Amino acid sequence: MRFARSRLTVPYIDDPALEARMIVEHFSGASRAEAISSPNRLIPAEALAAIDAALRRRLAHEPVHRIFGHREFYGLDLLLSPETLEPRPDTETLVETMLPVISETVARKGECRILDLGTGTGAIALALLSEVERALATGVDISEDALETAALNAGRVGLGERFTPLRSDWFANIFERFDAIVSNPPYIPAKHIDNLQADVRDFDPRRALDGGEDGLDAYRLISEGAHRCLAAGGTIGVEIGYDQKDAVTGIFQRAGYRLIKAVRDIAGNDRVLMFQESRPEDA
Ligand SMILES: C[S@@+](CC[C@H](N)C(=O)[O-])C[C@H]1O[C@@H](n2cnc3c(N)ncnc32)[C@H](O)[C@@H]1O
Secondary structure (H helix, E strand, O other): OOOOOOOOOOOOOOOHHHHHHHHHHHHHOOOHHHHHHOOOOOOOHHHHHHHHHHHHHHHOOOOHHHHHOEEEEOOEEEEOOOOOOOOOHHHHHHHHHHHHHHHHHHHHHOOEEEEEEOOOOOHHHHHHHHHOOOEEEEEEEOOHHHHHHHHHHHHHOOOHHHEEEEEOOOOOOOOOOEEEEEEOOOOEOHHHHHHOOHHHHOOOOHHHHEOOOOOOHHHHHHHHHHHHHEEEEEEEEEEOOOOOHHHHHHHHHHOOEEEEEEEEOOOOOEEEEEEEEOOHHHO
16 A cells, blocks of 8 residues: 555545534543443533534634644644644645655765745644654744744654744745755645635635745745755755646746656645756756
């Protein structure tokens, strides 16, 4: 099986009955198995009020993990805050794709320095650090709130010493080189944002979604800026929208990179592209 050894999260399926059960379990502290084995168990009034309030929030489209305030990503329990994107299972494809590169760099150099551009909750960087002991990551975001949350998450999962949060507009405040650059940048075309599901449009931060007129602004900026911050032989891995493979590949090729790998997510959509700087023989 393709992901037999991975910690991939089961994709989240929009299932009202499942979500209602998750809310009841979360606020009552009783699992479904316990509810079945102890059907007469009394739920305290405060828990009932919390369940009621949570169900009302969900009916107003707030995603269930935002209500809980945290979400699992690649086996890590990560806090969410107003300016963090809720990390998605699709993004675990980027982690899976980059892990062999990070491990191989550690084997060769004794360490691997990772730059996570638009780190949000810190999801991608922390997942990579959790799997490769001698890797170090800098998580960049333009949002102070996201960086505070990423730093808290790093501490919570015991990776605070290997994770550095840094406020920067993409590469503006980066003055060193990294073995791997990873990013899940905003990539929704601005004109599509109003038509997104209310759960996403009204609760994920716009700055985490809006990729400019054609959705590709961040890829242009990242491909242009990366030469200054990528170590020799380094690798870039980016998440993309399902229909952006050709456009993003073209942007990176024109900026002087070659496509190393294109990977689909569990649903079969193009999701991750991996690039390295072009060699003379690629010309
Ligand atoms: C799609 S979210 C990805 C969050 C996280 N990496 C993940 O995969 O769950 C994009 C992130 O890029 C950040 N961002 C947007 N514009 C930025 C900029 N100009 N410089 C740095 N980060 C930016 C947003 O704040 C957001 O956290």
